Amino acid sequence: MHTYLHILLLSFLVLLGGSCMKDPGNYQYDPINRISITGIDSSYTINYGNKLQIKPVLSFTRDQQQDTANYSCMWVADHVVGYVPRPKTISTARYLDQTISLDFGTYYMYYRVTDKRTNVFTDAYFYLTVGAPSFEGWLLLCDMENGNSRLDMVSHQGNKDTVYPDILKTVSSSFVPAGKPVFVETGTTDFADPRGQLLTPFIATSQQFVFLGSDTLDYKPANDMQSRIPGAVTDWSHSRLYMGQQQTGLFALDNDVFLQYLGTFTGPVNNAGNHRFNASRWLTFNRSAPTLSAVVLFDTDKGAFYRYPGQGTACVPYTDGTLFDFTTGKELLYLQHVPFNGGEVFAVLQDKTDGKRYLARFTIIGTQRYYGEITGDGIAAATQFAVSPDKGYLFYAVGGKLYEYDVINNRCILIKDYGARMISVIKFQQFTYIFDAAGNKDRYLALAKKLVVCTYTPGAPTNSGMLDIYNVPDNNAPLQLYQSFSGGIGKVASVSYRDR
Template identity: 50%
Template sequence: MNTHHYKSILLSFFFACLLTACMKDKGNYNYTPINRVTIQGVDSAYLLDYGTRLQIKPVLKFSEDTHEDTANYTYTWVADHLVGYTMAPTIISTARNLDTTITLDYGLYAMYYRVTDKRTGVFTDSYFTLNVGAPSYEGWMMLCDMENGNSRLDMISHRGNSDTLYPDILKEVHSAYKTTGTPSFIATQFAYLGGPTNGSLGIFVATSKNAVLLGLDSLDYVPAYDLKNFMSVSEPITDWTGADINLRMYGGLLYVNKNIYAIGFSSITNPINTQDGGTALFNASRWVGQNPSSGAAIIFNDDSKTFLRYPGSGTTCLTLPNGDLFNFSTGMDLLYATFVPYNSGEVFAVLKSHATGKLFLARFTVAGKQNYFAEITGENIAGAETFAVSPELGYLFYNAGGKLYEYDHAAKHSILMHDYGNRKISLLKFQPFASTYATASNAVYYTTLSKKLLVGTYVQGQPENSGILDMYTVPDINAQLQLYRSYTGTGKIACIAYRER
């Protein structure tokens, strides 16, 4: 076949196709509109306690059906996933209206309600969130002194955007734990000790009678949760009067009966209050300055009035190198000490001279580098009762009676920040938080709270419900404290911690 003839065939085929394409399509195209469902009456968010009843009655509208024939539709209520995690969706109901007892695990869920037209397979979703919790799920936990030899655990429950005070939270959630004895400590931190701590945030509570771990969500308790069960001491501790605890991620230091025990990954060791590898135990101070990152700490030998360094592991404390500003063998009483991230990490210690009665402030690193030592010349400092240090600005706060002061160690003067009059101050604290790392869901909120000064006050003789927890923003340049939040009706707050999520 020659080339000219081949091209003629191709042109003929092209024009035939073009003619066919231009011919009128005589097919039948009568379209039937698809029935569309509109869902109303489902809120964007729901908050309820575990094991309680959730009722939702949606209002459905249809673009084509004049009335709802339930035989033509399927209905599905789905827990799609726990926010921040991946999981297989869980169908919690297939009823048109939701009326069921929620037994999902504690947490915030992404949910949806789906209505499907069985005739076409077309479905419509309505999305919402469901926060399954309990009054004890998140918030401030306050161990209160009832002034009758016993304690009470109060809680300011933080749920959504609201805070609710529950005096005696253990009674509210039907916990078996009884706070008999005077308050010793309450603290929270991620732990692997066992019992209810399985890598999650553990709740440590101690009164003079016992020390325990509480269940993570509903504060449940069984005797196996007693802290003595995780200790390697030969004789179980029965007197926890004045005990204290410094926790860090999966570890910390426990003070009880003038001894200090290291909290390891899965157990609590024998006492570490020996010096330079010796075997003799010295009487340790309750005031410990531990770097939460390294685990290294400053421990005070109350017998020799000497600061020592605990390296973060092992069973002994070490002598610190000679200092440039003061002698680590101080010869003074230690009134208060804490580690703060201020100035890249320092221990602040308040000391009192036997000879003169004067108070001194020492600032130094856990490695022993001394940065500051001078007499505290603040107003009413001789009558100071409790102390706290701003982790951000390094101001020292103290109270004398109902007067609250801020001490600027650089300017060497104090400023009266608030006079509570006849109200007694039972607590000063800046609360450290575990979940402030960048990927934590509540990092910004917890970082904000960690910078607030907590002040607990009460009326003497009324320890049950006269308590107030004030939270203050601490400005720089010695400006007056700014009230951030205030909660009334607590007990006399002896110690406080925050149950994070």
């Protein structure tokens, strides 16, 4: 038995050694022909229907530089950034000289050159944004002070920003604003296309409430929101739209609040027990949350805060205040939820008797964080308020002066004086496309922390407007100007960003 095992082991070693012996064959290895592509930028931006021209430079390690007969080329739109790949070949020419008719969006593109003899290929990657002047940027609803409105825009295309004093005229939209400006807002809905969610611009004037096309601001009679809102409305002056994620939002009209979900408005939802209270147009919720689960409403008669659960038509009162009574008896001047300190609601209240103003801070679930009187220059005459989403600073405007309220030291600091110019809007913009796969997520998250200030010269409402954007430093340091736009902008009454 042992002899047999030794013989078997010896045979195995012989076979193993033979398999490891050098192959005596005579082979010749030739290096492959390598392809190099240069002359293509990392990104391009073009308006829909315009021609895109790109002339790449090709070089080959084993062919003459200009001999391309043995090669095939293709230009491919692989996918819209953030979406499932659906490659589409737009050209098979060596040089791209093509009218672009891709749908609006930012595409992940590649140019592929293949050696027909070996099927070896090389890719060059780049981004292509297909848009229009109205594709992305700041929408500015302006007051012409003649009873009518105008929609201006600071258009963002690639790395360039362009001011369009009348964007509807620029893109040949058939919509003509009539009446005084009320608001401009954007949010994801299926209004424009029932097949999917699109970021839709909404415009309200005293006489109109409409949504416009997502890409070119086009309009048709079916865009009139009157057909979607319960009841007949003749004056939209006392209205405001708040859009959340996943086609949800709320619409405040006069003394009522309606829930908007999947293109349908239901309500009013401002009911407590068997009583319908008169609701303020100011309401707030966590706009970055994936679902609408809690909304803060305010009863203007009692001066009381209520919580709406995001469904149904009933609210519950906030109770058990430790710093102040949630039934304040005061007038609400401003209300905003911000991510600061894990998520807080900032409310500016005014005493109905002596006119003193107070700041209240609490969480959506009702945990009170701060309450105190706001003291300082001009606070009694402040008409505009805004809260920094990451620092929790309260800003307010009085005429042409901008103040920052220091809660810790209970003082107001004059942070910017525009002189004879008047401040018409201050805000921090909240963005929709900030999910992980969104191509502009980082830029929007950074922009959301910047203070937007709109000013104008009295007596010149049609062309004296300015849009300034500031970085907000720590420790009450002076604002740092990030961007400034002018040149034909009107007196801005409302501003929103059309993001992508």
